[in-house]
Amino acid sequence: MKDIFWLIQNTLSVTFRKKQNIILYLCLPLLAIVVSLLVYSGDQTNILHVGIVNNDKNEITSDTITFLKELENVEISMIAEEEVQDTITSGELDSVITFDEGFSESVLKGNPDHIQLTSIKGAAITGYVKSYLHQYIDNIATISFVADGNQEVFEEMYNNFQQTDFKLSTHSIEDTSKSRNMTNQAIGFLIMIMLMSAANLAEIILLDKQNRTYFRLLSTPINARKYLFSNVMVNMIVMTIQVFITLTIMKSILHAGTNMSFWEATIVMLLFSLVSVGLSLVIISFSNSRGSASALQNLIITPTVMLSGCFWPIEVMPKTLQKIANFFPQRWTLDTLSKLQEGSSLGDLSLNLIILFTFAAAFFLIAVYRFSRNNTTQNFV
Numbered sequence: 001m002k003d004i005f006w007l008i009q010n011t012l013s014v015t016f017r018k019k020q021n022i023i024l025y026l027c028l029p030l031l032a033i034v035v036s037l038l039v040y041s042g043d044q045t046n047i048l049h050v051g052i053v054n055n056d057k058n059e060i061t062s063d064t065i066t067f068l069k070e071l072e073n074v075e076i077s078m079i080a081e082e083e084v085q086d087t088i089t090s091g092e093l094d095s096v097i098t099f100d101e102g103f104s105e106s107v108l109k110g111n112p113d114h115i116q117l118t119s120i121k122g123a124a125i126t127g128y129v130k131s132y133l134h135q136y137i138d139n140i141a142t143i144s145f146v147a148d149g150n151q152e153v154f155e156e157m158y159n160n161f162q163q164t165d166f167k168l169s170t171h172s173i174e175d176t177s178k179s180r181n182m183t184n185q186a187i188g189f190l191i192m193i194m195l196m197s198a199a200n201l202a203e204i205i206l207l208d209k210q211n212r213t214y215f216r217l218l219s220t221p222i223n224a225r226k227y228l229f230s231n232v233m234v235n236m237i238v239m240t241i242q243v244f245i246t247l248t249i250m251k252s253i254l255h256a257g258t259n260m261s262f263w264e265a266t267i268v269m270l271l272f273s274l275v276s277v278g279l280s281l282v283i284i285s286f287s288n289s290r291g292s293a294s295a296l297q298n299l300i301i302t303p304t305v306m307l308s309g310c311f312w313p314i315e316v317m318p319k320t321l322q323k324i325a326n327f328f329p330q331r332w333t334l335d336t337l338s339k340l341q342e343g344s345s346l347g348d349l350s351l352n353l354i355i356l357f358t359f360a361a362a363f364f365l366i367a368v369y370r371f372s373r374n375n376t377t378q379n380f381v
Helices: 002-015 019-040 059-069 081-089 103-108 123-147 151-162 177-210 213-218 224-253 262-285 290-307 319-325 329-341 346-373
Strands: 048-054 074-078 095-099 115-118
Touching (some): 002 224, 019 177, 019 224, 048 059, 048 123, 059 074, 059 095, 059 103, 081 095, 095 123, 103 123, 115 123, 123 151, 177 213, 177 224, 177 262, 177 290, 177 329, 213 224, 224 262, 262 329, 290 319, 290 329, 329 346
Parallel strands (some): 048 095
Antiparallel strands (some): 095 115
16 A cells, blocks of 8 residues: 555656646646637627618508517617618618508508518517517407407507506526536536546656656565556545636536535535546557547547537537437446536436446446456567
């Protein structure tokens, strides 16, 4: 045990003697949080600026304009007809609604016309106002149809429509989707960083073999198992620090991921740390040099991280790719954390945890088998 502690201390000392490694292993996880903040920062509520040209001085037209002014996130400006082109092209207004003379009369006849909506920003901008406006006008046209030309009946029904006696009460609830998306994005980048950190730390094994340090150590009471176990422990120490740094800042400072327990999230990420270490050892066991290890690392880590939904929501990917993602541990890690944010407990997610543990066990078994079969030294001479 003393030999293992010495190996761990020596490896950590040599690794973090270089300032670039401090940045790589300890500061880089903060980049995940910064990127997530940049992606999801800013107010997502947009104010739609709409201009109104009223060429039909009538009660129905005035009431329609009043209705538009009461819409949420819509700012109405009354403008002259000659200002339409300049305000639209300059971007001062998102759209302009023009009520031409005869609009009210066409509504009363049940065939709404003499209204124009001008915009250069497409349906994504105008759709909100357009849907409400059409619904309002259709309601008035329906009242006119039911009145069947009787002006007194129409006015009575129209006044009742404008002065409804029922009340609608609304209650605002907190929108947690932005926080959840930012958490998933930060964790996704952290997963990639953990995988790359584990692979880089595992490459120390190849480096020690190449410079013959490994074989000099084996001439002492230290054996291969102790050496390999110390590398695993160094990996776990570094990734535990990465997990604690990221989750602490997210929870305490940014208040992201507040719907899940800090310790439950930590347990899931530490379990994924085992997966990362196991995978890194598999990569090293199949590599004859640091160059081949780096190539395998890029070939395995980057595509699987992308397919697992670490950079974007997995829902935007085709169904086939979503099914393929179920074969990667990154997908199960993100799925577990997402369900924790939705209110599930670790007890409810035992299957996810078992699958992650199975991934870790499988990787370690493959690595141990490969190391036991690869005892030759000529590849590192």
